[in-house]
Amino acid sequence: MNELRREAAAPLRVFSESPAAFFEHGFRQIAETRMKGLPIVNPKIQVRAAAFRRWQMDWFGVMALPWCIAAVYACGCRESWPQVAAGREWTLELPAGDFPFMAIEDPILGRFFMLSLKSPVLDIENQ
Numbered sequence: 001m002n003e004l005r006r007e008a009a010a011p012l013r014v015f016s017e018s019p020a021a022f023f024e025h026g027f028r029q030i031a032e033t034r035m036k037g038l039p040i041v042n043p044k045i046q047v048r049a050a051a052f053r054r055w056q057m058d059w060f061g062v063m064a065l066p067w068c069i070a071a072v073y074a075c076g077c078r079e080s081w082p083q084v085a086a087g088r089e090w091t092l093e094l095p096a097g098d099f100p101f102m103a104i105e106d107p108i109l110g111r112f113f114m115l116s117l118k119s120p121v122l123d124i125e126n127q
Helices: 020-030
Strands: 047-057 058-065 068-074 089-094 097-106 110-118
Touching: 020 058, 047 068, 047 097, 058 110, 089 110
Parallel strands: none
Antiparallel strands: 047 058, 058 068, 068 110, 089 097, 097 110
């Protein structure tokens, strides 16, 4: 009899300091493995974190990735972190308006929220 096994949820990482270096390192691993050779990857763009700052008790920043430019929302306080299932949308209220972020559970990056700002980035000529 075959049993279905559910993989453990990706861990929730709580950052007391900027998660920029963590996301750069993790997305580089993803670029070198899962994304390597895919036609949506622009080899002229390197993985880079930009402007991670505190937003309320958590972290908000932007990632330049070879396949997209994305806003990232990462946990800074476990107690107030929203519990949203992976693949579901969650609305983040920012000064410029309300934005629908996707809940992500990744084995490398853990749990966080992401919003694609531009995808793909094949028309971008340089970093």
